Amino acid sequence: MLKYIRRKLIHLIPITFAVTALSFFFVDMLPGDVADAIAGVGTDNSVIDEAAIEEIRKDLGLNRPVIVRYFSWLAGVFTGEFGKSYQTGQLVSEAIAIRLPVTLQLLIMAQFLAVLFAIPAGIITAYKAGKFTDKCITTITFAFLAAPSFIIAIILAFLFAVTLNWFPATGYIPFSEDPLGNLRSFTLPSLALALIEWPILSRVLRNDLIETLQQDYILMAKAKGLSNFYILMRHALRPSSFTLITVIGIQLGNLISGAVIVESIFALPGVGTLLVNSIHSREILMVQGIIVIMAIAYVIINLVVDILYGVLDPRVRE
Amino acid sequence: MAGLLLEVVSLVTSLATKSGKLNAVDEVSFKIDRGQSFGIVGESGSGKSVLSRTIIRVHAENRIVSTKGEIIFEGRNLLSLPEKEMRKIRGREIAMVFQNPMSSLNPVKKIGEQIVEVLIQKLGLSRTDSRYRAIELMNSMGIAESEKQLSNYPMNLSGGMRQRIAIAIAMAPEPKLLIADEPTTALDVTIQGQILNLLQEQTNKFNTAIILISHNLGVISRYTDRVAVMYSGQFVEESATAELMKNPMMPYTSALMRSVPDLTSPPHTKLRAIDGMPPSLLETPQGCRFQERCQGVRDKCFSEMPEIILNGGDHRYRCWYPLEN
Numbered sequence: 001m002l003k004y005i006r007r008k009l010i011h012l013i014p015i016t017f018a019v020t021a022l023s024f025f026f027v028d029m030l031p032g033d034v035a036d037a038i039a040g041v042g043t044d045n046s047v048i049d050e051a052a053i054e055e056i057r058k059d060l061g062l063n064r065p066v067i068v069r070y071f072s073w074l075a076g077v078f079t080g081e082f083g084k085s086y087q088t089g090q091l092v093s094e095a096i097a098i099r100l101p102v103t104l105q106l107l108i109m110a111q112f113l114a115v116l117f118a119i120p121a122g123i124i125t126a127y128k129a130g131k132f133t134d135k136c137i138t139t140i141t142f143a144f145l146a147a148p149s150f151i152i153a154i155i156l157a158f159l160f161a162v163t164l165n166w167f168p169a170t171g172y173i174p175f176s177e178d179p180l181g182n183l184r185s186f187t188l189p190s191l192a193l194a195l196i197e198w199p200i201l202s203r204v205l206r207n208d209l210i211e212t213l214q215q216d217y218i219l220m221a222k223a224k225g226l227s228n229f230y231i232l233m234r235h236a237l238r239p240s241s242f243t244l245i246t247v248i249g250i251q252l253g254n255l256i257s258g259a260v261i262v263e264s265i266f267a268l269p270g271v272g273t274l275l276v277n278s279i280h281s282r283e284i285l286m287v288q289g290i291i292v293i294m295a296i297a298y299v300i301i302n303l304v305v306d307i308l309y310g311v312l313d314p315r316v317r318e
Numbered sequence: 319m320a321g322l323l324l325e326v327v328s329l330v331t332s333l334a335t336k337s338g339k340l341n342a343v344d345e346v347s348f349k350i351d352r353g354q355s356f357g358i359v360g361e362s363g364s365g366k367s368v369l370s371r372t373i374i375r376v377h378a379e380n381r382i383v384s385t386k387g388e389i390i391f392e393g394r395n396l397l398s399l400p401e402k403e404m405r406k407i408r409g410r411e412i413a414m415v416f417q418n419p420m421s422s423l424n425p426v427k428k429i430g431e432q433i434v435e436v437l438i439q440k441l442g443l444s445r446t447d448s449r450y451r452a453i454e455l456m457n458s459m460g461i462a463e464s465e466k467q468l469s470n471y472p473m474n475l476s477g478g479m480r481q482r483i484a485i486a487i488a489m490a491p492e493p494k495l496l497i498a499d500e501p502t503t504a505l506d507v508t509i510q511g512q513i514l515n516l517l518q519e520q521t522n523k524f525n526t527a528i529i530l531i532s533h534n535l536g537v538i539s540r541y542t543d544r545v546a547v548m549y550s551g552q553f554v555e556e557s558a559t560a561e562l563m564k565n566p567m568m569p570y571t572s573a574l575m576r577s578v579p580d581l582t583s584p585p586h587t588k589l590r591a592i593d594g595m596p597p598s599l600l601e602t603p604q605g606c607r608f609q610e611r612c613q614g615v616r617d618k619c620f621s622e623m624p625e626i627i628l629n630g631g632d633h634r635y636r637c638w639y640p641l642e643n
Contacts, residue, residue, distance in 0.1 A: 216416060219378065225407070314426065
């Protein structure tokens with residue numbers, strides 16, 4: 001097992017290398033750079049002073065070729081230096097460290113809620129496959145599947161924050177200040193993400209469960225005189241959750257992009273908003289820092305998923 | 319302790335398939351006494367498994383099944399029992415051992431858990447008591463190091479051992495009827511005898527009646543008191559096992575007996591298989607269902623279906639021109 005984990009962690013090196021190289025060159029290809037942003041290019045009353053911009057580029061080292069800049073950044077990463085913001089001078093590592101807990105909490109709460117909706121829905125639809133209940137729930141899941149997260153986020157904010165006033169519409173309260181207020185401020189954003197997430201999980205679980213319910217050991221469990229509920233929960237659920245776990249892992253990664261939208265709608269100071277702002281202002285080092293964190297997160301999530309396979313099924317452990 | 323335990327009356331089990339509705343079990347009637355061992359023999363697709371599953375009312379999830387007739391178990395018609403009542407009988411009064419122990423045990427649940435759950439739920443034992451009882455049961459099934467096996471998974475055991483576990487689970491509540499659906503077909507020949515002996519020993523011990531389903535006449539003749547031959551959803555012959563082996567009346571039965579390979583015949587002797595295939599249950603022929611494959615077929619066999627009739631004693635058969643022995 002340890003060998004396996006080590007092998008996976010070694011994978012992290014080429015993955016990080018490839019992902020960061022790609023993102024570095026892509027961001028560099030965008031028109032304009034941070035020097036333009038500093039000089040105010042694009043704002044209404046700006047006077048374009050090419051010489052001044054060139055001066056800024058020189059100061060920041062942006063006049064070097066992109067390959068050189070990438071490798072000098074990469075060399076920094078290996079010594080723990082992620083660079084700093086060109087405009088504010090804030091350390092990239094510091095900026096991310098402040099915002100990461102917000103995004104993590106959002107993602108974890110969203111995934112938790114999604115699983116909370118998906119498991120009962122998956123079980124009911126599989127058990128009643130083809131029947132009226134299944135068709136009703138399936139229709140609902142497709143409706144959510146088709147709705148984009150920002151629409152759901154806006155509807156939720158309108159309904160529960162503006163109209164009913166149950167939850168705050170925007171803002172972030174740190175957990176250490178007010179635990180309950182913190183959870184309240186995260187409820188709507190995580191719900192917005194969970195609502196686009198659970199239909200996929202529920203469908204995946206339904207399909208696997210339907211297949212499991214055809215197995216001989218389910219027939220045997222019935223012949224033992226066990227109740228349907230017990231059979232579903234204690235015999236069928238576990239061997240049916242492989243794809244579910246896999247998809248949860250993949251979706252956790254995808255949710256990061258959902259988080260970008262939801263964070264800006266609910267004004268949560270997370271990594272998502274930082275990423276968007278950094279791309280706008282061509283803060284290439286900030287973008288790189290976030291990309292590295294995301295790559296590491298992907299690998300770790302997949303590692304955890306692989307370990308969970310073994311927990312779920314003894315046959316995988318061998 | 320004789321006495322009637324189970325009476326099946328004109329049972330019809332229909333399955334809805336993609337190509338139409340068919341009667342997998344067609345007008346089957348028989349009786350089983352307490353402690354009796356009753357064999358059902360037939361080719362694959364003859365309806366033996368569907369019959370056994372109709373008795374315990376456990377069918378594959380995706381099958382749409384409808385039934386007619388009666389299954390009277392200790393005075394109650396199982397077919398009209400509410401599901402909740404039926405569940406009390408399942409695994410308590412009537413238990414079942416499945417064909418393939420490789421797939422009938424849950425691969426992700428520990429062996430112990432799979433035995434213990436029956437003891438707790440069906441017999442109301444406490445967790446500690448059920449653990450001891452499980453070890454006891456496994457010992458009496460001839461499972462070595464039974465305490466250690468409790469925390470093993472099915473994959474750690476051989477097929478024979480898994481089937482012993484399945485028998486332990488089935489016999490745990492000392493049921494009145496055990497249905498064994500081809501319990502040794504998936505096993506090594508050397509293990510088959512051991513498993514069948516174990517089944518016999520266990521059912522004798524608790525005076526449990528057994529329905530032993532097999533396609534192997536040799537197995538049936540050694541381990542049963544009575545036997546029914548099933549063909550195309552129907553019982554075509556039924557009698558005491560010794561009588562049937564000595565005096566088969568229906569040509570199908572004797573063809574089945576001839577097709578059993580004989581160890582005493584010289585090497586390379588041709589196996590005497592029965593030519594042809596059973597008729598499709600979707601379009602059964604008019605008249606006798608064995609007509610196409612019967613060597614003694616005559617005109618009447620094509621026009622009228624023979625009823626299953628009693629011939630003296632208790633030997634029943636379905637044939638217009640029974641064999642003369």
